[in-house]
Amino acid sequence: MSPKKLSLKEKYSLLTRDLEWEYSYRDYKEIFPQEEFEGIKITDWSKWEDPFRLTMDAYWKYQAEKEKKLYAIFDAFAQNNGQLNVADARYVNAVKLFLTGVSPLEYQAYSGFAQVGRQFGGVGARVACQMQSLDELRHVQTQIHAMSHYNKFFDGLSEFNHMHDRVWYLSVPKSFFDDARSAGPFEYMVAIGFSFEYVLTNLLFVPFMSGAAYNGDMATVTFGFSAQSDEARHMTLGLEIIKFLLEQHPDNVPIVQRWINKWFWRGTRVLTLVAMMMDYMLPNRVMSWKEAFEVYFEEAGGALFKDLARYGIEMPVYAETAIAEKEHLSHQAWSIFYNYTHAAAFHTWMPNEREMDWLSEKYPNTFDRYYRARFEHWREMERAGERFYNPTLPMLCQTCQIPMGFTEMDNPTLIAYRQSVFQGERYNFCSDGCKDIFDHEPQKYVQSWLPVHQIFQGNCGGAEMEDVLAGYYRMNLGTDNLDFHGSPDEQRWNHWHNLQTAAEQMKKAS
Amino acid sequence: MAVAAITDNYAGERLDRVENFHGNQVIYIGWDYHLMFCAPVAFAISPDTPFDRLLEELIPGAYSQHPEFERIDWDSVQWILNGEAFTPELDASLAAQGIDHKSILRFNTPGLGGIQGSGS
Numbered sequence: 001m002s003p004k005k006l007s008l009k010e011k012y013s014l015l016t017r018d019l020e021w022e023y024s025y026r027d028y029k030e031i032f033p034q035e036e037f038e039g040i041k042i043t044d045w046s047k048w049e050d051p052f053r054l055t056m057d058a059y060w061k062y063q064a065e066k067e068k069k070l071y072a073i074f075d076a077f078a079q080n081n082g083q084l085n086v087a088d089a090r091y092v093n094a095v096k097l098f099l100t101g102v103s104p105l106e107y108q109a110y111s112g113f114a115q116v117g118r119q120f121g122g123v124g125a126r127v128a129c130q131m132q133s134l135d136e137l138r139h140v141q142t143q144i145h146a147m148s149h150y151n152k153f154f155d156g157l158s159e160f161n162h163m164h165d166r167v168w169y170l171s172v173p174k175s176f177f178d179d180a181r182s183a184g185p186f187e188y189m190v191a192i193g194f195s196f197e198y199v200l201t202n203l204l205f206v207p208f209m210s211g212a213a214y215n216g217d218m219a220t221v222t223f224g225f226s227a228q229s230d231e232a233r234h235m236t237l238g239l240e241i242i243k244f245l246l247e248q249h250p251d252n253v254p255i256v257q258r259w260i261n262k263w264f265w266r267g268t269r270v271l272t273l274v275a276m277m278m279d280y281m282l283p284n285r286v287m288s289w290k291e292a293f294e295v296y297f298e299e300a301g302g303a304l305f306k307d308l309a310r311y312g313i314e315m316p317v318y319a320e321t322a323i324a325e326k327e328h329l330s331h332q333a334w335s336i337f338y339n340y341t342h343a344a345a346f347h348t349w350m351p352n353e354r355e356m357d358w359l360s361e362k363y364p365n366t367f368d369r370y371y372r373a374r375f376e377h378w379r380e381m382e383r384a385g386e387r388f389y390n391p392t393l394p395m396l397c398q399t400c401q402i403p404m405g406f407t408e409m410d411n412p413t414l415i416a417y418r419q420s421v422f423q424g425e426r427y428n429f430c431s432d433g434c435k436d437i438f439d440h441e442p443q444k445y446v447q448s449w450l451p452v453h454q455i456f457q458g459n460c461g462g463a464e465m466e467d468v469l470a471g472y473y474r475m476n477l478g479t480d481n482l483d484f485h486g487s488p489d490e491q492r493w494n495h496w497h498n499l500q501t502a503a504e505q506m507k508k509a510s
Numbered sequence: 511m512a513v514a515a516i517t518d519n520y521a522g523e524r525l526d527r528v529e530n531f532h533g534n535q536v537i538y539i540g541w542d543y544h545l546m547f548c549a550p551v552a553f554a555i556s557p558d559t560p561f562d563r564l565l566e567e568l569i570p571g572a573y574s575q576h577p578e579f580e581r582i583d584w585d586s587v588q589w590i591l592n593g594e595a596f597t598p599e600l601d602a603s604l605a606a607q608g609i610d611h612k613s614i615l616r617f618n619t620p621g622l623g624g625i626q627g628s629g630s
Contacts, residue, residue: 038514184514335548374546374630377577392551392572395538395614403549413543413629415550417614419592425524426592426612428538441513447522456554457530 015055020123034119038184041249045122048244051236052128059131063138066226073222074145083153087215087283089493090484094281095147095220096156096346098208101173101273103143104164108177109192110136116185125244128237132193135230146223154489156345156480159473163345166460167473168451169273169337171401175448176270180263182444187259189241195263197231198238199304202296203271205231207278207286214284246311253312258440264316265433268325269400276333279359280351288362293326318433324409327363331371336405338378339390343465345475347484350379370412387483393452398427399434399445406430422446528611535611537604539564541573542590542618543629550614557605561598564615578622590616 006014023031035042054062076082086092110133117129151157164170180191196204209224211217245252275289287295297319305315316322334348341348351359356375359367381388394403408416418429422442429435438445454460461472469475479488513520528535535557540550551572555563565584573579589596592613599607609615624630 034516037516184516187514332548335545339548370628370630373626373628374624377546377625377630381575386575388546388575390547390551391575392553394548395540395550395552405545405549407545413545413624415540415542415545417540417550417593417616419614423524425527426610428612428614440511443513443520443522445522446524446526449525452552453526453536456534456536456552458532 012053012055015057016050016127017123019127028121032119032121034185035121038186039251039255040184040186040245041251042121043248045120045125047247048122048124049240050124050128051240052131052233054131054233056131059134062229063134066229067138067142070142070222070226071145074149074219077219077222078149082216082218083150084496085216085218089154089489090281090347090349091211091215091217091283092150092154092489093156093346093348093484094208094211094215094277095150095217096154096160097273097277097281098220099143099147099157100160100163100167100170100345102204102208103140103147104161105173105177106136106140106143108174108181110134110140112177112181112188112192115181116188119185125241128240132234132237135227135234139227139230142223142226143220146219149219153492155476155487156347156489159345159475162474166451167345168340168396169344169402171449171451172273173270175401176266179266179444186241186245189238190245190256190259191263191266193234194238194242195260195267196238197234198242199264199297199301200267200271201231201235202300203292204274206296207274207292210286211278211282214286215282242308242313243311246308246313250312257313260313261317261433262437262440265318265322265431265437266400268318268322269402269431269434272329272333272402275330276337279330279362280334280348280355285358289330290326290362293323298323318431321409321431321433325406327366328370328407328409328412331359331363331367332405332407335371335374336394336403339388340394340403341483342389342481343469345473345480347482347487347489349484350375350382366412382483382485393455395428396450396452397430397434398448398450399429399437400431401448401450402430404428404430526612531611535604537609538612538614539569539572540614540616541576542616543622543624544573544576544578544619546576546625546630547573550616555604557610558603560601560603561607561609562600565600569617577625578619581622582619583621586620588618588620590614590618 029036113129113133113136117126117133120126120129147157164174177192180188183191205224209221212220212224242256245256278286278289278292305313337344338348338350356372360372378388394405396403404415404417406416408414416431418432418435420427420429420435420439420442425446427438427442427446429438451460455468461467466477469481470477475481484490526536531554533556534554536552536554538550538552541547553568555568570579589598591609596615
């Protein structure tokens, strides 16, 4: 007689909650030493509601099916020379930014969820973190595979992981995750699980994937579809952690509110990179950054925080500044990268006339008034053979590590300067948000590895910029960096398409 | 406030102590309302550097590509050191006039509003 088959409910219980056991010969605090130090109070882990009803064997099965479909498309993309079908070669710079700036974060998330999952006394939270951890590992792998095809045809992709740990602008997303991972397990969950994966994910993930869809990048958009059900699970986990913490004890509310304030601001600063990608790097634009911010933060986030009000949670304290900045963020970010493209592993360019008009239309309050004259001047310098590059290293914010290119929202042509003095030393910031984060935990942020200061200290390969860029960063100078116009990427692209045309002509003639 | 940490009295290593800059200190210079240069710029220089050298070398090296740079009337420039109005002594060293490590020195050039008055 064959053994009785388990019902779904029995199986779920046996393969998740039943993995727990009574701790009989060791103290609970010894087993979970990180559960209390952040001040969070958990009274009853059994109140945790599993955000997804999934067992490990079902997880493997679903993921394997998705993987099969995904890799079939990758193969087809490669065999059909899919790289020739993107909107134009400028688009690939968005891929470079994603692979160097975002994919390594997936790896950090994998590691982070594995580590904090171990620290929770509740088995439900542990299982959920384990699955998210595996998802994140899957995402970094599949992203690398999706984009590796471009590495055969375009510059700037080959050292993405090395660069993530060293290059000045990549220290922005890297330090964001380092900050979360060096916090306690509950702060990590609010930072990454809630603020990033729930509140801000639609402003990171969706723009890159819909950008890929609009610009003929079949490989990346297929990755996006394949990751969608994973991302939906991550959002449920993010929401569950918040509700669970707020329902466990009223003392948790002010701690959680402070974390939401902090991580909303840290997150919006990282999203600066996405803002400029949407408005400047996509040849076929999806929507403006401003429109995306209105839909995904102001409307969707507004509804979320209305819902959380019953716990005593309010909108993040810097939300108003972020809302005002939606009119400026992408233009200021693109200015930073246009200034320093000689030190970046992707290309920048000035928008063409049609693209400038699109920016004027999408940003009627700001583009013509503050940015158009600057961009036209840069374009004239380029036409005169003197493409502008900033010859001096920029000042960075101590907290977010972005060059200090953000302005006062009541005076948008004046750089915002904030300063604190801690133990007799000055620290400088781009915003109230970044200053407040430092002031709350200065002992943490005095350790910021600021790329410009590290260069000055002689820790980045040498005193000459070439030592830093070619040696320490491993950039191929003259190919990975500088303006798109005149780049080998552009030359190859034109060459391929002329070749195609020539081949077609031959065919017709015969 | 103290960092919430698993060890008592957690303290971090200050990575940018002035001693780490091999006898130099960091200063930042910003030209207000000229955002063609996207952010203030950073230099590592000796605290003994006379203020003159900023005017003769560092500032022109950083900003001379701007079409308004030649038109700056240096006598009417307004200086701001770490947020306060400041009158430099040209012959004195940075250290002697309080321009210390990681100080921000801004200058405002009245009458020059950036490219087509856009603050760029």
